[in-house]
Amino acid sequence: MLEELKKEIYEANMLLPKYGLVTFTWGNVSGIDREKGLFVIKPSGVDYDKLTPEDMVVMDLDGNRVEGEYNPSSDTPTHLELYKAFPKIGGIVHTHSAWATSWAQAGRGIPCYGTTHADYMYGEIPCARCLNAEEINGAYEKNTGLLIAELFTDRDYEAVPAVLCKNHGPFTWGKDGHEAVHNAVVLEEVAKMAARCEMLNPQVEPAPQSLQDKHYYRKHGANAYYGQSK
Numbered sequence: 127m128l129e130e131l132k133k134e135i136y137e138a139n140m141l142l143p144k145y146g147l148v149t150f151t152w153g154n155v156s157g158i159d160r161e162k163g164l165f166v167i168k169p170s171g172v173d174y175d176k177l178t179p180e181d182m183v184v185m186d187l188d189g190n191r192v193e194g195e196y197n198p199s200s201d202t203p204t205h206l207e208l209y210k211a212f213p214k215i216g217g218i219v220h221t222h223s224a225w226a227t228s229w230a231q232a233g234r235g236i237p238c239y240g241t242t243h244a245d246y247m248y249g250e251i252p253c254a255r256c257l258n259a260e261e262i263n264g265a266y267e268k269n270t271g272l273l274i275a276e277l278f279t280d281r282d283y284e285a286v287p288a289v290l291c292k293n294h295g296p297f298t299w300g301k302d303g304h305e306a307v308h309n310a311v312v313l314e315e316v317a318k319m320a321a322r323c324e325m326l327n328p329q330v331e332p333a334p335q336s337l338q339d340k341h342y343y344r345k346h347g348a349n350a351y352y353g354q355s356k
């Protein structure tokens with residue numbers, strides 16, 4: 127079942143160690159088949175150098191394992207809530223990449239300090255609050271997904287395909303698993319640059335709005351004249 131999607135999501139998962147976004151097994155990629163209402167995700171705790179396409183776990187949108195020998199990633203309920211909340215996405219990534227996670231642990235969104243950021247994501251990359259004790263002791267991973275979804279009720283999840291979760295780490299998404307990984311790489315680079323930028327100039331301000339708009343909208347939206355339009 128879903129052999130092609132399993133291969134694609136296996137390959138997307140293998141990009142995480144390639145791009146230095148995971149240590150040990152601290153991360154996962156999933157991808158969804160919207161027509162079938164099923165998604166494929168990395169199994170929990172399986173080393174990347176032992177992972178095969180057959181190891182990918184197939185889940186339904188009620189959280190049932192439909193196929194797979196291993197348990198799905200412990201982050202599966204978060205992925206599931208994001209698929210429900212963001213109907214246009216096809217892939218999700220979670221990592222503990224060091225720079226993005228540092229911002230998350232600090233509880234800070236990443237301001238847009240330059241055109242590298244603005245070329246890919248519009249405005250600040252937000253940081254969701256830490257869950258409270260009741261939320262943590264309850265359906266923790268599901269509540270993480272619900273909290274992210276709530277944070278994006280007044281934000282455009284296509285224009286900002288990334289979030290930081292306080293005391294935890296980043297999630298990114300995209301039209302498929304590969305685009306979600308691409309956005310995770312961009313997020314990590316932007317997080318690194320922004321942290322160094324503040325170290326060099328603690329008084330730094332976000333880039334002028336006109337510059338942010340120029341760089342974002344020349345690649346995205348109806349008037350894009352360069353790169354891919356969403």
Ligand SMILES: O=C(CO)[C@@H](O)[C@@H](O)COP(=O)(O)O
Pocket residue numbers: 151152153154168169170171172198199200201220
């Ligand atoms: O967030 C965490 C741990 O804090 C998890 O994403 C990480 O350990 C990966 O877990 P899985 O191996 O996908 O179950």
